[in-house]
């Protein structure tokens with residue numbers, strides 16, 4: 181065990197490369213329990229790679245990830261999910277031909293003690309209680325994300341914006357302690373974007389879950405984040421509350437190379 185830290189998740193000196201390309205060059209940061217911690221930066225900055233290191237889709241060459249005092253750097257991805265770190269992806273990753281409700285139910289499976297795997301049958305009262313609790317959680321999630329009307333529809337019949345909501349719902353069904361969201365508003369119109377921002381705030385307030393958010397929409401980032409970490413070419417170039425970040429000269433410079441739209445939104 182590490183000494184007590186003010187951070188629920190500590191990211192220490194993470195290095196990751198692909199061939200000659202350095203995707204992350206010694207990124208260190210920390211995420212506090214219950215906050216919305218946003219990661220921003222131009223395309224290719226290393227944001228998704230950092231999430232992939234946190235949940236062990238990628239193995240960093242150097243550095244450590246500490247979750248609630250435990251070094252999880254070398255754990256397999258499914259173990260990390262079981263510890264309570266859930267995520268959504270930059271592209272929707274759902275079972276397209278299953279219904280919304282069945283996709284959400286699958287999220288809850290990380291908690292189901294399988295009879296075979298745990299070396300005993302898992303029946304009786306404990307199982308009934310777990311199932312009832314899961315139904316309660318599923319209803320709460322459906323209510324929060326306002327997807328009651330589509331619960332019986334197959335996911336592939338839904339527009340992209342709704343599929344994105346279902347993906348968040350499935351991640352929540354894992355009852356995570358930390359939720360990683362990779363560009364949840366990408367490809368959405370203004371109204372859908374505002375809905376997602378509201379859902380993320382609701383999740384933070386009602387679910388006692390820490391949120392790590394990668395998001396391009398600076399309006400959303402500045403409105404809902406407690407703290408913001410800025411990556412550029414695999415390096416952390418700034419970290420602070422939204423007001424600090426908005427006026428940080430390194431951040432403004434990093435965004436100058438991108439579309440003007442992003443820059444002017446940073447300054448909005």
Ligand SMILES: Nc1ncnc2c1ncn2[C@@H]1O[C@H](COP(=O)(O)OP(=O)(O)O)[C@@H](O)[C@H]1O
Pocket residue numbers: 198201202203221222223224225226227228229230
């Ligand atoms: N699996 C991979 N193989 C090779 N290069 C990768 C891989 N994943 C990411 N990269 C590269 O690493 C850099 C950072 O990527 P990424 O973290 O996806 O950026 P972003 O900040 O846009 O999310 C980019 O140059 C990207 O091309």
Ligand SMILES: [Mg+2]
Pocket residue numbers: 227228229270
């Ligand atoms: Mg990305």
